Amino acid sequence: MDSPKIAIIGLGYVGLPMACLFATKYPVIGFDVNEERINELCSGHDRTLEVDKKDLTQVKSDIPLKTNGIYFTPDKSYLADCNYYIVTVPTPVDKNNKPDLSSLRLACGTLGPVLKKNDIVIFESTVYPGATEEFCVPILEKESGLAFNVDFYVGYSPERINPGDKEHTVDKILKVTSGSTPEIGKKVDALYASVITAGTYLAPSIKVAEAAKVIENSQRDINIAFVNELAKIFNLMGIDTHAVLKAAGTKWNFLPFKPGLVGGHCIGVDPYYLAQKALELGYHPEIILTGRRMNDGMGKYVAAEVVKLMVRNDIKVNGSKILVLGITFKENCPDVRNTKAVDVINNLKSYGTEVTIFDPWASPEEVKHEYDLVTIKTIPDDTYDAIVLTVAHKEFLNIHLRDLIRENGVLYDVKGILKEKVEGRL
Template sequence: MSTIKIGIIGLGYVGLPLARLFATKYPVVGFDINTERVNELMQGIDSTLEVDNEELNAVLSKSPNMETGLYCSDSVSHLADCNYYIITVPTPVDPTKRPILTPLYKASETVGKVLKQGDIVVYESTVYPGVTEEECVPILEKISGLRFNEGFFAGYSPERINPGDKKHTVEKILKVTSGSTPEVGKKVDELYGSVITAGTYLATSIKVAEAAKVIENSQRDINIAFVNELAKIFNLMDIDTHEVLEAAGTKWNFLPFKPGLVGGHCIGVDPYYLAQKAQQYGYHPEIILAGRRMNDGMGSYVASEIVKLMVQKDIKIKGARILVLGITFKENCPDVRNTGAVSVIEHLKSYGADLSIFDPWADPAEVLREYNLDTVQHLDKEGQPKFDAVVLTVSHKEFLTVDWSDYLNSNSIVYDVKGILQNTDGRL
């Protein structure tokens, strides 16, 4: 394999930054089934805001036949002459919290159609240990007609993208790599090492690399669940949780986790993948699922705390005008997948409140499509009734400089989930 050409399957929050990076050194074909997404990228625009438009335009190629650069397409035929395939599609859960591997299966079928002798397929999607070799490889074998580790090979290199983070970009995060044979592991490691400035770590096997990824976010989930439980306890004691954490944080080895809503495509999902696999082996994971229950219940808890404060001020809940600030899963990021803010919104609506949702980062069409919720694009403090409550669920930078008292009645409340506002009636 003297000439390297890379096919990236899935051009979302993970795939596009990786494709852009590889395209600075190799010819890269970016494939996505979303034609609208492909068209916007070929125009040099990334609506996810993960890749700067200037950086994207610097690597774009108008032809799939290039020495270096990125060509985006929704046609499988453009992947035919690649010899490395990197799959970066989502791995969500269904409403019952069971893993959905359909995107991974479909991506494997796509690659299987163009797989050739000696090609290497690398998976980056978060999965439980065994998915690559036990679930995906058989699909590649069936569609391609090639035998695993004879006709083609596989690798796993878990994504570590942090959406919205412009400091820890893909090339600055150490990359775990692995391969289906020692030789292939070395090739995969060298490929990533040629562009990842932070360096690489070659795991001993694909399953080890899969397991490493799924526990990274499970660990964070459990730690956040712990401080969420602390917030509930200290609220009952009328003690400020943030002040407690600040005091405890003076010890050198105290972990600086904060309470809050847990969502997104990683922390709120990955623990269920590990739990699912554990249960297949007859083990019921207690700590992992307890952490998930705690964090999944925070939306209901926040809503009940808001209602309690409103009742204390004799504010009628049914029909109350409540302004919710933020619906993305984290600050300064347009990603609305699996956002914890929606749980707060749904519970407040169940009390009969009249909600207005304002988020300058979220795409209204995507929010409507994903959650059947309308968002407002602009807030006008003149000529409209004041709000009975303002609830900050996401700490976007735009929210820090606004005097929210302009939007409130004299008796209204402000509840700050993130603990960033001054003069609030309540916070976690």
């Protein structure tokens, strides 16, 4: 393999861990357009909590890099010295659940002018099958004046980062790789294999690698939707869904999915990318979109169930005080992107309730900016008509929640983790 000089484009939950991993063996430029993010990383702080301060000690202040290490910068001029470019920008959906490729377009527009002969651009951002070659490559060609698969090449290696997971870190997750030619596929695979201890899998084409990524999360989304539907049915029947799942789980091949709110930047987003591509081809993906509708409606369902329990307990709903525990999209993680806890909160507010949001992990500034909601990071000194646990943060297990609930108040456990007696749960 040639001597890699790697640029990571986008330093979020995916890009930063990858940059730090590659920096243990190669010179790495960590590029992000967010100057505040760059300044934080240079000072040794990662707001996503994915990388410890000790892992940011490889930061270099000298350019050009001659040895392994990482240089963080918002200045795209420093990208010109690299020969491998790994794009890890976000690919969300818009308010209509349509794929939003604006960050990907911007990244390609940034890279085009610095591309040189034989450079390789590798995309990790989740996309629909075909997007790398149909959407990204034309931009790179236009901005660089170079010919695809003649002057420059591309690869695709889907990210498999699991935010907040300190066991399955980036180096311990098998990496799917691919390239725009068989030779480039081998180069891309060798690059990742040099740092990924879990190993790599070279897919036969870029489209196969892209499709593998979107179905990983679509499969999980559909399975969770099935269990969410079961929870609705069993609640009507007065049966404990978690007890049913535990009993069914004694069969060796029963899949251990649980009901809940499905948000985040993967499971709640990726299926829409595959669905949109299918619709463009004239096929209506019934199961994928039905699963999405089921999961996207769970916030409204939870809020309605809480209100029903409050009415049953003779609690006046309008003007009542409700404490919501957690607003991040998953437990023990500060990530609030596409969190469905917000759906629960907004639906509870629609009944005229006064909602307090307590989350020791979420950034109040980020929540305010993204959702225009106020959150607190310490347990309030108050009592409530209802408490709704939406996120299974470890801190919530050590709180005596009954001390915070008024007489006849409702304790609703979305995640099914509380040991205390609850009035309702999924």
